[in-house]
Amino acid sequence: MNGRVLIVGSIALDDVQTPFGDEEGVLGGAAVFGSISASLCAPVDIVGVVGDDFPEAHFNRLRSRGIDTAGVEVIDGGKTFRWRGRYEGMMEEAITLDTQVNVFSDFRPKIPASFCEDSIVFLANIDPEVQLAVLDQVPDAKLVLCDTMNYWIKSKRDALIEVLKRVDIALMNSTEARMLFDTTSLPKAAASLLDLGLKRAIIKKGEHGVLMFNRDGFFSSPAVPLEEVVDPTGAGDSFAGGFSGFLANAGEISEESMRQAVVVGSCMASFVVEGFSTTRLEEVDAGMLEGRCHSLRGSMNVNRLRIAERTGVAD
Amino acid sequence: MNGRVLIVGSIALDDVQTPFGDEEGVLGGAAVFGSISASLCAPVDIVGVVGDDFPEAHFNRLRSRGIDTAGVEVIDGGKTFRWRGRYEGMMEEAITLDTQVNVFSDFRPKIPASFCEDSIVFLANIDPEVQLAVLDQVPDAKLVLCDTMNYWIKSKRDALIEVLKRVDIALMNSTEARMLFDTTSLPKAAASLLDLGLKRAIIKKGEHGVLMFNRDGFFSSPAVPLEEVVDPTGAGDSFAGGFSGFLANAGEISEESMRQAVVVGSCMASFVVEGFSTTRLEEVDAGMLEGRCHSLRGSMNVNRLRIAERTGVAD
Numbered sequence: 124m125n126g127r128v129l130i131v132g133s134i135a136l137d138d139v140q141t142p143f144g145d146e147e148g149v150l151g152g153a154a155v156f157g158s159i160s161a162s163l164c165a166p167v168d169i170v171g172v173v174g175d176d177f178p179e180a181h182f183n184r185l186r187s188r189g190i191d192t193a194g195v196e197v198i199d200g201g202k203t204f205r206w207r208g209r210y211e212g213m214m215e216e217a218i219t220l221d222t223q224v225n226v227f228s229d230f231r232p233k234i235p236a237s238f239c240e241d242s243i244v245f246l247a248n249i250d251p252e253v254q255l256a257v258l259d260q261v262p263d264a265k266l267v268l269c270d271t272m273n274y275w276i277k278s279k280r281d282a283l284i285e286v287l288k289r290v291d292i293a294l295m296n297s298t299e300a301r302m303l304f305d306t307t308s309l310p311k312a313a314a315s316l317l318d319l320g321l322k323r324a325i326i327k328k329g330e331h332g333v334l335m336f337n338r339d340g341f342f343s344s345p346a347v348p349l350e351e352v353v354d355p356t357g358a359g360d361s362f363a364g365g366f367s368g369f370l371a372n373a374g375e376i377s378e379e380s381m382r383q384a385v386v387v388g389s390c391m392a393s394f395v396v397e398g399f400s401t402t403r404l405e406e407v408d409a410g411m412l413e414g415r416c417h418s419l420r421g422s423m424n425v426n427r428l429r430i431a432e433r434t435g436v437a438d
Numbered sequence: 439m440n441g442r443v444l445i446v447g448s449i450a451l452d453d454v455q456t457p458f459g460d461e462e463g464v465l466g467g468a469a470v471f472g473s474i475s476a477s478l479c480a481p482v483d484i485v486g487v488v489g490d491d492f493p494e495a496h497f498n499r500l501r502s503r504g505i506d507t508a509g510v511e512v513i514d515g516g517k518t519f520r521w522r523g524r525y526e527g528m529m530e531e532a533i534t535l536d537t538q539v540n541v542f543s544d545f546r547p548k549i550p551a552s553f554c555e556d557s558i559v560f561l562a563n564i565d566p567e568v569q570l571a572v573l574d575q576v577p578d579a580k581l582v583l584c585d586t587m588n589y590w591i592k593s594k595r596d597a598l599i600e601v602l603k604r605v606d607i608a609l610m611n612s613t614e615a616r617m618l619f620d621t622t623s624l625p626k627a628a629a630s631l632l633d634l635g636l637k638r639a640i641i642k643k644g645e646h647g648v649l650m651f652n653r654d655g656f657f658s659s660p661a662v663p664l665e666e667v668v669d670p671t672g673a674g675d676s677f678a679g680g681f682s683g684f685l686a687n688a689g690e691i692s693e694e695s696m697r698q699a700v701v702v703g704s705c706m707a708s709f710v711v712e713g714f715s716t717t718r719l720e721e722v723d724a725g726m727l728e729g730r731c732h733s734l735r736g737s738m739n740v741n742r743l744r745i746a747e748r749t750g751v752a753d
Contacts, residue, residue, distance in 0.1 A: 163748070410747075432725075
C-alpha cells in the first residue's frame with residue numbers, strides 16, 4: 124500500500140449550459156473531477172483514454188497537481204469523449220443534449236503495473252464490464268469504490284450487480300439507488316446494497332447532503348448551503364475524489380476516518396459547483412478545505428440530551 | 439414563564455388513504471399533533487374549535503396526557519373541521535381530496551388568561567390573520583413559533599409576512615420556503631426569512647431532515663431513516679410539538695438547547711409517521727424518545743479533522 128489513489132473513468136471535453144453561462148470544450152469527465160479533487164490530499168494515478176484533440180494544456184493542469192497521467196491512452200486520429208448538457212431551474216439533474224463516446228467506445232483499460240499497488244481505487248462511472256476488467260487488475264487494493272449511472276442500471280444491471288458484489292463501497296445518487304432496487308425508500312435501497320456484500324453504501328443527495336450506511340447504522344452529512352450554484356457538473360465525482368484522497372492520506376480506514384472523508388468529500392463537491400468545469404476546484408488549498416470542513420462539522424454538532432419522564436401526566 | 443406550551447391551530451377529523459390502508463374520521467389537525475407531541479416533555483394548553491360531533495373519547499385522549507383543553511371551543515350544532523387526503527408513491531406531499539372547514543371558518547381564538555403566561559407559543563398552520571389575533575394576546579411569551587402552508591402563501595402573503603415579522607421562529611417545509619420568496623435556493627429563502635427579523639428559520643425537508651438557520655450559520659439534522667412510512671400526516675406538527683415541548687422543559691433557550699430540540703422534534707416526527715393518525719405518537723415514552731435521539735445524534739457525530747498541505751505537488 125503506497126498511499127496513492129487510482130482513478131479510472133472518463134476524461135472528457137464538455138459543453139455546458141447553465142443559467143450562469145455557456146462553456147464550450149471545457150475540461151471534464153468523471154475521472155478528471157475525481158483526480159483533481161483527490162490530488163489535494165493524496166498523490167493520484169489516472170487511467171482513461173483521449174483522442175489527439177485533447178489539449179496538452181489540460182494534461183499539464185493534471186500533472187501540475189502531481190497526478191500521474193502515464194495511464195491515459197492517447198488515440199492517434201481519435202476524438203475525445205464529448206458531453207453536451209444543460210442545467211435548468213433547480214439544476215438537480217443534467218439534461219444531456221448530446222454524447223459522443225468517440226475513443227471511449229473501445230476503452231479496455233490497462234492498469235500500469237505500478238498503479239496496481241495503489242491503496243484506494245475509485246471506479247468512476249463507466250461501463251460496468253469495464254469496471255469488472257479493472258477489478259481483475261487490482262486484487263490487492265485496500266479499498267475500492269465504484270460509482271455508476273442510470274444508463275448502466277437500465278442497460279447492464281447484471282454486470283453492475285457483479286461489480287457491486289466485488290467492491291467495498293458503492294456511491295450513487297438517490298435516484299439511481301431507488302431505480303436499482305425499484306423502491307421509493309432510500310433506507311431499503313441502502314439495505315439492498317449492503318446485502319450484496321458491500322461494506323458501505325453512500326447515497327448522494329445533492330443539496331440534501333450525503334448518507335453513508337453500514338450494517339451498524341448510518342452517518343449523515345449535510346451539503347454546504349450555497350446561495351448560488353454556477354455549474355453542478357462533477358459534484359459527485361469531486362465528492363468521491365475528496366473522500367478517496369482523504370482516506371489515502373489518513374492511512375487508517377475506520378468508521379471515524381470514513382465519516383471525516385464524507386465531510387471532506389462534501390466540501391470538495393461544494394467548491395466545484397461554484398465555478399464552471401474544474402476551475403474552482405483547482406483553486407482550493409488545504410486551508411480553504413479545512414476551514415470549510417470545520418464549518419460544516421460545526422453545523423452537525425449537538426450535545427447529548429436527556430428526556431425527563433414527566434410525572435402526573437394522567438392526573 | 440410557567441414552563442408550559444400554548445398551541446393554537448386546527449383540531450380535525452381526518453379521512454386518510456395511504457398505501458397501508460384507509461382510515462375514516464380519525465383524530466387529526468395541526469394543533470392536535472403538536473399538542474400530543476409536546477406533551478411528552480411539557481404540559482400543554484391547546485386552543486381551537488370543534489363541532490359537537492367531536493367525540494368525547496378524543497378529548498379524553500388529550501386530557502390523559504395533561505393537555506388542558508379548556509381553550510377548545512365546542513360549537514353546538516357545528517361540525518368539526520374535516521380533511522380528506524391521500525398519499526401516493528414517495529408520499530412526500532398529501533393530495534387533498536376534500537376540505538370542509540366547518541366551524542373553523544368563524545374561528546376567532548380567545549386565549550384563556552392563564553394560557554397567556556405560557557413560556558412557548560406554537561402558532562400552528564392557520565389563517566395568518568388569526569395568527570396575528572393570537573399574537574396580540576400573548577405579548578409576554580418567551581418564544582413564539584409559527585408554521586404556515588402554501589394556501590396562505592398564495593392567498594394572504596401580506597398578512598403572513600406580518601406574522602413572520604412578529605414571531606421568533608418560522609417553521610416551513612422547503613416547497614413553502616421556496617414559494618414564499620420565489621427562489622429555488624433554500625439558503626436564499628432562509629436568508630430572506632432572517633431579514634424579516636426572525637431569530638431562526640427552520641426548513642423541514644421530510645426524509646432529508648431539517649435545517650435550522652440563524653445569522654451565524656445553520657444546524658442540520660437528518661431524518662431518522664425509516665424503511666416504511668405508514669402515514670405522513672402530522673409529521674411537521676409533531677416536529678414542532680417535540681421542539682417546543684423540549685425547550686419548555688429545558689427552560690433555557692440557547693443555540694445548544696435549540697439544536698437538541700431539533701433532534702427531539704425530528705424523532706417525534708419519525709414516530710408519528712409509523713402509524714395512522716396519532717396512534718403511534720401516543721405510545722412514545724421518554725425512554726423510547728431518548729433512545730431514538732441518542733441514535734440520531736450518533737449519526738451526525740464526527741471528529742474534527744485536519745487537512746495536511748501536500749508538498750511537492752507541482753514537482
